[in-house]
Amino acid sequence: MNTEAKYTAALAGNPNVGKSTVFNGLTGLKQHTGNWAGKTVEGAVGYFTADGDVVCLVDVPGTYSLTPHSPDEKVAADFITAEGEDAPNGIIAVCDACSLERGLAFVLEIINTAKPVLVCVNLIDEAKKRGITVDAEGLEKRLKVPVVLCAARQGVGLDLLKKRFAELMRSAWERPEIIRDTADEAKRIFTECVTVEGDPHTRDVKLDRIFTGRWTAVPISLVLCAVVFFITLRGSAPITDALTWLFSHVESAVRDLLALAALPQTVVSLVCDGVLRVTFWVVAVMSPPMAIFFPLFTFLEDLGYFPRVAYNYDRCFACCGSCGKQSLTMLMGLGCNAVGVTGCRIIDSPRERLIAILTNSFMPCNGRFPVLAVFAAVLASSMGIGSSSVFTTLCISAALAAGIFATLGVSKLLSVTWLKGTASAFTVEMPPFRFPKLGDVLVRSFFDRILKILWRAVAVSVPAGAVIWLFGNISVNGVSILEYLVRLFDPIARCAGMDGVMLTSFVLALPASEITVPLMMMGYTSGGVLAGTGEAAAVTHFLTQAGWTPLTAVCAMVFTLFHWPCSTTLITVYKETKKLRYAAASVIIPTAVGYLTCVLLNLLFS
């Protein structure tokens, strides 16, 4: 914690009350605000100035009470109830003006901890639109703590909140009486201070009739999914080509520059053919789909669509003995498996949480989409049909369907064998649909997701490029290390419809799946030099030339979908479970599924 901060405050509240928006509004940080329970997986820390004093604000995960049920909620409860040095000086309790009765019950529970509390009734603008009026003075009198009405998205009430918080910190805090029945008291205060005109929920109930309707829910989710992939693939192709063109010029410029500096040819080749080629390939192929996918994904997330997905498809999860929230962690995994694994903290039951963690890598993450897209294009061209965005979209949708199917199958298998048990209770809150601010969606997906993931991929590709160049160029008895590896893996790979180069590439791409394709190309040229940072068409042509049949391409796609997760995800699994055997299982399970499927395909179709 910052030593300059005079006070530490915890920002507490139920999920979906706009807590993160309040946090961003107060601190100016751009923290991602989700619209589903348990979005704040780890507490964010920011600072604001209240009447001259610096306050350190800790955003704790959203929770319904101080009795934690999931690891995520335990973090929140522990921080709020902490005593001694780590204890926060005050609590800012955020409530949703539209579901104030429930929020008040939690506020009363916090007041019972005897820490100074300030209540922030958020989303007051939305409440007004719905015909809900909140009497702030009445609340203040009855709760005996300061109450501020806010509309954090519009920045309304935040300055007052800061001022009132400073006053609260400076005044002598009187320990209030313990309230025994918080739910009862909350109901009494609610009826006295809040007036509701008409039915505030008509709009959402109508929208839910479409998004979760009996005949419309499934088609809408499928169409949304296809549209997201289509836009991503269609939109990213020209950007990738442009970046490739740009990078090829940068590369030759660097080459000339290094030659001018009279560096040995080996060094020039290491830098240009090893490091730069792999790095540029990763950036050119990975960043465009991310730049399109993440804003679309964030938009749906902020709209409040994801909890509806959990609701619509819960039956599948219930049948497989797993938690309905697993669909949420699967969606997170679609962006990045490491995030998905961390996100499993929202699952209450340890058994179900473990199932969700171990099966998360069945969802193809953003690093694997471009790889799948390349293989889909090779499949199209090896079958003699022109590659098109529609065909690629179909292939990726099929891959996703296979991933979902495998997740459910393996979850079921685990819950009747290793992780035996029945599905525990599952509840999901469906927040009101809130149309996201488009600017925020763009800014946040860029800074929180794209930059983070891209930076990691680049940080991995630089050393990986160098190592692979060395593998390809250091020879023992006239045979390069890469060639030895290829020969070692060749028989294992042949059984599964692939070849040694492919399997070697998958193994070497452990740090980041994105580099699989450039590795394969380097392996095929066997000179240890990555053949051109080719455009999509050139890569396709190259792999078809390397003797790929439609079966090879299909096996490559299957194995891309089902093999060990990247090293970051593995480390995350270990951190989350604290057991090496679970990290090992997260490697063995998907690899076994992928390898056996490939062997089966090879037996059936070769």
Next chain:
Amino acid sequence: MEKRLCDLKTGDTSEIVSSAHMEAAMACRLSELGFTEGATVRCVGKSPLGGMKAYLVKGAVIALRDRDAADISVNVQTSER
């Protein structure tokens, strides 16, 4: 008329009578979500594949699996169908 919460039809409004048969941890979680004795609950939808229903309680929409909602008994008041 007393019923189980999971037997409500979309549009039915009811008052919670008790959740006595429920496992303690789940009963605690549900009361935090607003399913307390005496609370007014309206069933606002059924999941398309079945097995879950959505309830409006204390201003929020919460979905429960029918298996869990079976342990809550309610008093049906009105039905707007």
